[in-house]
Amino acid sequence: MHLSWGPEEVAFREELCAFLDEYVPPEFERGYDYAGEGEGEDGADIVPGWAREWQATLFDHGWMIPGYPPELGGRNCTLVQTLVYLEELASRRVIRSFHYPGYGIVSPSLLEFGNEEQKKLVPAAARGDTIWCIGMSEPNAGSDLAGLQTRAMLDGDRFIVNGQKVWTSYASVAQKCFVYVRTDPDVPKHKGISLLIVDMDTPGIEVRPLRHLSRSAGFAEVFFTDVEVPVENLVGGLNDGWRITQGSLAHERAGLWVEGVCRLDSTVQGLIGIAERYGRHTDAGVRRDIAAFYEQALSLRALGHKGFSSFAQGSSAPEHSYMKMATSEIGKAAAEYGMELQGAYGPVMDPERGEDNGRWVNYFFLSFANTIAGGSSEIQRNIIAQRVLGLPRS
């Protein structure tokens, strides 16, 4: 057990910092949450041009997914270096991309489960040249993802897809979608699911944008009516899609803990700033509350690193099962507390009047997404109880 990084990591960080100092776009100064949760209320670009250029720049310099080889936007770096990379980016409040499905889910899934043709889609996905969306959730299949009903019938050399997806982030701007479909309705539900790559401009696809509760453009409903998908767009085996969903969620979770703790840290730092600016930092109750948030943030960072230490040595890291639930729940409480500290100004969204350009309401809204999307907190607790603690299923 020791605290400091080795010389290789230090050198790695220096190289990274030199790159970031030179290339990070000034737009990031506008705020951490700007990314993802869209700025504009009406029709603002979900993925603005400067963010596309930034992602391409990262890719071209081998800084997009550092663990990948150069042709996939990386530099073959180690797991520890990847952690250094993620922490450095987060501490600067910089994100790699405004659309995570392509680099975060599609790329690793195709590299693991895709055929040679499909793997050729990875560079564009990681560079952000292709925007991807993920069609998992349906009106009647949310937490119970395996209950999905969008139907794909094999008809010669193509599938005919009918059904509906919902909450599909980026669907209104995406070129391609990972669509999970039911290919066999007569077997237990986990065993009849397949994964298809679907071009969003295929006839029969209708995207109806939905706004987030923050009013920003966000996700969408996607309707499929007799959509023809070539059979070679099947990823992995027929009816073997469930295994890939598990992989996708794992990919999503793997590096996500770093983002979770960094977001929490930055919220807690925000609380300290607000308390001082609003003269509440001398209040004994406020001091104690903020310290309690700090305690949770720091202990969760330690827990993430502890899990990472076993992960980097090839062991399983049950620690990481806790991270999403914990950081998102505490983040929600912290966001609310940040508004509370501002008294009457708490709910102000006017950038010229509100704290932090009036962004705390956005933090507050975003904190709700974090406890729902990608497996709700309740589902996380079920997973911890049953898979980590070995309690019997109810």
Place this chain on the structure above:
Amino acid sequence: MDFSLTDEQVMLRDTARALLAKECPPILVREHVDDPTVALPLWSQLKDFAALGDGPCTDLCLFIEETGYAAAPGPFFATTALFAPLLAAIDHELLPAVLAGDATGTVAVAGADGQWTPNDEPVKTFVPEADRVDFVAIVGADARVRVVPSADVSTRHVRMIDFSRRFFEVDTAAVAGAPAAELDPATLTNLTARATAALAAEMVGTSRRLFEMALAYAKERIQFDVPIGSFQAIQHRLAECSLDVERATAAAQYAAMTLDAEDPERFHAVHVAKAAAGNAATRSAKDSIQIHGGIGYTWEHDLHLYLRRAVGSEYWLGTTSWHHDRLADLLMPI
């Protein structure tokens, strides 16, 4: 930061675990309630590890966590986490004997208000194990330290919630003239941080014991024809509880690492560790009793032995709230 254990550390932890499982079963903790001498054979085993008192904090904490798991009674904590580091700081001639396990000691700091701050009051409070150690180190105002044989001071046992760790009031008037060594206050702060980190590690062990007892019971107790652990209310309670134990574990190890590295953030880390451990300890104690139902409320069941240790530790060397307040002083200096 790298949390992985070296082979030596794995061995140390496994040795501690096996030794304490054998030498400190619940029955010993129970018998200790009325007869503190039952802890003597345990000390004769633990004394082989007294040298940990002058080594890396990470190693000491690994070992001490296991003593917390067992709610081990006796002078181990006082000797290795309090007394030995203090002797080392003042370069005291007793140190080799203590590290060899041939002498034991405790440290007296708090006065009437119970706060761990040096003062010149003759009567010291909350001194652990004062009647069974060989020496007492008395820390006075300006961090002057007198090390005296425990036989030279008078002690009064103060009964508290926890029977496994015994606290005393110590009247030091008779040794007021004993020679004093100078300790610089910054060093005392470091020593207190080290002791606090060790206590946090110990509490993590106790919390883990309480949590494991609850988890095991949830799997075996049948109601409504199914294990109670299949009920979501129980599952979610245990999931939250295990999160708190896990993050306290990580926080305690992190604090020990920062102390070993003399990292500038070490005091932050120690306050976080003790607060997180206090939270884990009290939560696991309460959840464990609740999940056990009526049987958990009995004297006959062993749960309360560990609940007592957990809750007692929460109040020693600063409560969770106290550490939050100190943390706030670091984060938001006024």
